[in-house]
Amino acid sequence: MSEQTPQPERSGPAIGADEWVARSGERARQRTGIVGRVQELYERVPKPAVFAFVVLLAVLVPLVTAQTDNDIYFLRVGTVALVFALLALGLNVAVGFAGLLDLGYIAYYGIGAYGYAFLSSDKFGIHWQAWLVLPLVVAVSALLGLLLALPSRRLVGDYLAIVTLFFGQIFYIIATQGYRISFLGLNEDLGFDRANWDLTGGPNGIANVDRLGVFGLEASSERAYFYITLTAVVVVFAVLTLANRSRTGRAWRALNDDTLAAQAMSMPVNWLKLLAVGVGAAVAALAGTINAALLQGAFPDDYNTQVLIIIYAMVILGGAGSLAGAVLGAFVVSVLMLEGLRPQTPIGDFTGNGRWVFYATILVVLVAAIRPWRRLAAILAGIVAFGVVVHAMVAVTTDRGTDGLLNMGPDEYSGGGPLGWLIRHWLALPAGTYELGSRNWFNFALVGLIALVLCLTVVKGWKRDALIVPTVWLAGFVWETRLAQETSGPTRFLLLGALLVGLMIARPQGLLGRPRVEIV
Amino acid sequence: MLGVLAYFQDFQLTWSYFFDQLVAGLTLGSLYGLIAIGYSMVYGILKLLNFAHGEVFMIGSYIGYFVLTWLGGAADPSIPVAATIALMFLAAMLGAGALGVVIERFAYRPLREKRASRIAPLISALGVSFFLQQLAVLLFGSAPKQYDAFAFDGGSLFTSVTIGPFRIQYMQLFVIVTTVCLMAALTVFIARTQVGRAMRATSFDLEAASMMGINVDRVIVVTFFIGSVLAGAAGVMNGLIFQNVNPYVGFQVGLIAFTAAVVGGIGSIPGAMLGGLAIGLGRSFSIGYVSSSYQDVIVFVILIAFLLLRPSGLFGTPAPQKV
Numbered sequence: 026m027s028e029q030t031p032q033p034e035r036s037g038p039a040i041g042a043d044e045w046v047a048r049s050g051e052r053a054r055q056r057t058g059i060v061g062r063v064q065e066l067y068e069r070v071p072k073p074a075v076f077a078f079v080v081l082l083a084v085l086v087p088l089v090t091a092q093t094d095n096d097i098y099f100l101r102v103g104t105v106a107l108v109f110a111l112l113a114l115g116l117n118v119a120v121g122f123a124g125l126l127d128l129g130y131i132a133y134y135g136i137g138a139y140g141y142a143f144l145s146s147d148k149f150g151i152h153w154q155a156w157l158v159l160p161l162v163v164a165v166s167a168l169l170g171l172l173l174a175l176p177s178r179r180l181v182g183d184y185l186a187i188v189t190l191f192f193g194q195i196f197y198i199i200a201t202q203g204y205r206i207s208f209l210g211l212n213e214d215l216g217f218d219r220a221n222w223d224l225t226g227g228p229n230g231i232a233n234v235d236r237l238g239v240f241g242l243e244a245s246s247e248r249a250y251f252y253i254t255l256t257a258v259v260v261v262f263a264v265l266t267l268a269n270r271s272r273t274g275r276a277w278r279a280l281n282d283d284t285l286a287a288q289a290m291s292m293p294v295n296w297l298k299l300l301a302v303g304v305g306a307a308v309a310a311l312a313g314t315i316n317a318a319l320l321q322g323a324f325p326d327d328y329n330t331q332v333l334i335i336i337y338a339m340v341i342l343g344g345a346g347s348l349a350g351a352v353l354g355a356f357v358v359s360v361l362m363l364e365g366l367r368p369q370t371p372i373g374d375f376t377g378n379g380r381w382v383f384y385a386t387i388l389v390v391l392v393a394a395i396r397p398w399r400r401l402a403a404i405l406a407g408i409v410a411f412g413v414v415v416h417a418m419v420a421v422t423t424d425r426g427t428d429g430l431l432n433m434g435p436d437e438y439s440g441g442g443p444l445g446w447l448i449r450h451w452l453a454l455p456a457g458t459y460e461l462g463s464r465n466w467f468n469f470a471l472v473g474l475i476a477l478v479l480c481l482t483v484v485k486g487w488k489r490d491a492l493i494v495p496t497v498w499l500a501g502f503v504w505e506t507r508l509a510q511e512t513s514g515p516t517r518f519l520l521l522g523a524l525l526v527g528l529m530i531a532r533p534q535g536l537l538g539r540p541r542v543e544i545v
Numbered sequence: 546m547l548g549v550l551a552y553f554q555d556f557q558l559t560w561s562y563f564f565d566q567l568v569a570g571l572t573l574g575s576l577y578g579l580i581a582i583g584y585s586m587v588y589g590i591l592k593l594l595n596f597a598h599g600e601v602f603m604i605g606s607y608i609g610y611f612v613l614t615w616l617g618g619a620a621d622p623s624i625p626v627a628a629t630i631a632l633m634f635l636a637a638m639l640g641a642g643a644l645g646v647v648i649e650r651f652a653y654r655p656l657r658e659k660r661a662s663r664i665a666p667l668i669s670a671l672g673v674s675f676f677l678q679q680l681a682v683l684l685f686g687s688a689p690k691q692y693d694a695f696a697f698d699g700g701s702l703f704t705s706v707t708i709g710p711f712r713i714q715y716m717q718l719f720v721i722v723t724t725v726c727l728m729a730a731l732t733v734f735i736a737r738t739q740v741g742r743a744m745r746a747t748s749f750d751l752e753a754a755s756m757m758g759i760n761v762d763r764v765i766v767v768t769f770f771i772g773s774v775l776a777g778a779a780g781v782m783n784g785l786i787f788q789n790v791n792p793y794v795g796f797q798v799g800l801i802a803f804t805a806a807v808v809g810g811i812g813s814i815p816g817a818m819l820g821g822l823a824i825g826l827g828r829s830f831s832i833g834y835v836s837s838s839y840q841d842v843i844v845f846v847i848l849i850a851f852l853l854l855r856p857s858g859l860f861g862t863p864a865p866q867k868v
Contacts, residue, residue, distance in 0.1 A: 120664070124662070124663070124664055126667050126668075128671075176852040176853045183588075183594045183667070184852060184856075186594060186667060187594065187800075187803055187804070187807060188848065188849065190800065191800060191804070191841075191848060192845070195842055195845050198839070198841055202838040205838075330796070331675075334675050337668065337671065341668060345664075467683075468684050471680075471684065475680075482651060482655070507683065514682070515679040515680075515682040515683045515687075516679075516683075518679040519675075519676060519679040519683065522672045522675035522676030522678075522679060523672070525669065525671060525675070526652050526669050526673055526676065529656060529665045529668055529669040529672070530652075530655045530656060530659075530669070533659075533665050
C-alpha cells in the first residue's frame, strides 16, 4: 500500500497556499508510473465508447458460458458483483458527490430486501407483482433516507455519520430481534394473534421470497438475474452520470468542496444533502430488492455493518466521486476479496484461489510502488534469497515435522500445487500448519507483521527497501499459517480495514478518482 | 384490560427495584462517561470522530483479562485481590494508551500532514476500527473470554451492601468511586498543569495555539493517550461488571459512548461525563421497565431528540462556523 505519488506539499510549505492551489491542475496532470500511464491511455478513449464496450462485454458473458457448474458459479459471481456495483454507485452519490458520510446506507439495502420480502413471499401471504413492489419499496426507502438525514441537516457531517451509523445498527437489531415483538405485553388486546408477534423472522430471516417477475413471466435462471442486475446497473449508471453533469450534480460537488461557500452562493445546502442521502437510499433499496429475489430470501446478516464496510471499501478503492471507479471497485473487491479468497467455492470446483490472489496482489503493489526497475529487481531477489536462507537455516537446526519445519514431504505437491510447493520451500512453516485449529506462531507473526508494516511507513530510502524483504516474508508466513483458513471471515475484513486506512494515507483518490484540491 | 393489569403487575413498582435500576444506571453511566471523554477530547481538538476509540476500549478489556489469567485467575490469584485489580487496571490503561498513540501516529497524523479532505480521517478511523476488531477475532478468537468473579472475605465483588431501601454491590461502588477519582484527576490535570492548558488552548483554536508556540502534535498525542487510558480503565471495568469480553464489544459500547458525548455536548469533558450518566440511566431504566431487546433503540431516540432540540448538547456551546 505504499504507493508513492509525488507530494510536494509534504515537505512543508515551500510555496504559499495560493500558489499551491494554482498549481493543482499541473500536479493533477502529472502522471507517473504504470497506474498513471494506464490512466492516460484510458482518458484518450471517448467515455461513451468505453461505456458501450463494457456493457457489450457484460452482455456477452452469459452467452458464451455453457451450463456447467463452474459456469453457473462464474455467472453467480458476476451477478453478485453487479449487485455490489449497484450499491457502490448509490453510496457514491452521498460519499463521492456530496461528501457526506452516510453510514446507515446498509439499512436502505436491507429495507429494500425486507420490503420486497414482506410484499411478495409466503411470510404474510402477500404476493404482489414485482413492478408494483419495486417502485413502492424504492420510494419508501428514499423517503426514509430524507427523514433520517433531517435531524442532522443543520449540523456538521460528523453528526450525520453517527446518526446514520446508529440507524444502521437499529435496522439490524430490528431485523434480528423482530420475531418476538411485544407491544408492552398487550398484543392480544391490540388484536394480534400471538403474544410475540413475528415481523422479520429474526436471525433466520424470511425464506421463500418470490422471484422477480412481470405479468406472469418469472426470472428463474442465473442468466436472467445477471441480465436484470446488469440492466439496473446500466440504467443507474446512466442516470447518475447525467445527474452528475446536471445543476444538482454541480451543486453536490460544490457542497463537497466547500459547504460554506456553496451556501454563500445561495445553494440550498440542506436540501442538497437530503437529496444525496435520499437518492443513495433509493439505489440501495433497488439493490436490496434484487438481492432478495436472487437469494429468494432476506437474511439479516447480509445487511450488517460488515457489508457496509465492504461497500465503503469498494467506493474508496474505485475513487470516491467516480462512477466508473465505483463499478471497478465493486468488481475488484467482490471478485478478488469476497470470492477469490474463498477456500472452496460453494458450487463448481475452484479451490485455493486465495493463495494466488494474495501473492499476486503483493507482487502488483510492489511493481506499482517501486521504481526504478533495478530497485524492484533487487528487492524481489532479496525476498527470494531471504526466504531460502531462512528455510535452510531452520532446516539445519530443527527436524522436519517436529517444531521447526512443516511436516510435509519435501517433494509433496499436494497442499496447493506447484505454487504451494514453492512457498513451502521459501517459508519456514511450523509443524502442523495446514491442520485444523493449529496456529503455531501465528499470533506473534501477525503482531510482528503489523509492527513491520507500521515501521515501513516511517523509514525512508534504503532502510525501507531492506525492511520490505522481511515484511513480505512475514506476510507470507502469516498467510500460510492462519489467514488462508479464515478467508471467509476475519481475514477478509482485516484486509478491508487495512485497505481503507492504507488507501486514505497512500492514495485517497483511489484508482479512478481525481486528486482533491484542498483550499486552505 | 386484563393484559394492562398484568403488564403493570409484572413490574415490581417498588422503590427498591427503582434504586436497583438507578445504581445499575449510574454504574453503566460511569463506564460510558469514561469512554465518552476520549471521544469528546479528540473531537474537541481535531474535529475527528474517532471510531477506533471503542476498539481501544475493547483491547483494554482484553489486556485486563490476560493480566488476570496470568496472575492465576480470579478464583485463586497468586497475589492479593486488591493488587491483582490494581495491576489489571495499570496494564490495561498503559496498553490502551499506547495503542491510542500508535493509532494517532500511523492512521491520523499522515492525513493531517497531507491536509486530506474532511471525510478521509473518518474513513481511516472506520478502517482502523474494523481492523482492530477483526485482529481481536484472529488473535483472541470470537468466542467471549470469561472474567471470573473475585472472591474475598466469604463474598464476591457482586455481594451487595444494603442501606435501607438502597442496595449497592461492591462492584458498582468500586466502579463509581474509581470513575470519580479518575475524573477528579483529569479535571485537575486539565485545569492546573501546563499540558492541560495547552490542550485547552489547542481545543479552542488549533492554528492560533500552534502560532503561540504550542507543540500541537505533542498535545494531540497526549490527548489520544489520556482518552485511551480512560478507555482502557473502562475496558477493565466492563470486564469486571459483565464478566466477559468479546471482539465486538468495542463497537457496540463505543457507539453508545459516542452518543453520550454528543448528548453531553461534544468537546466538553464534564458534558461527556453527564451525557454518559444520562445514557446509562436511560439504558438501565429501559432494560428494567420496558424491554431488554430494544435498549439501543432507546439510546437512538435520545440521540435524535437531542439533535432536534438541543444540537449542541447539554454543555456544548453552539460554535459559530469560522470561514
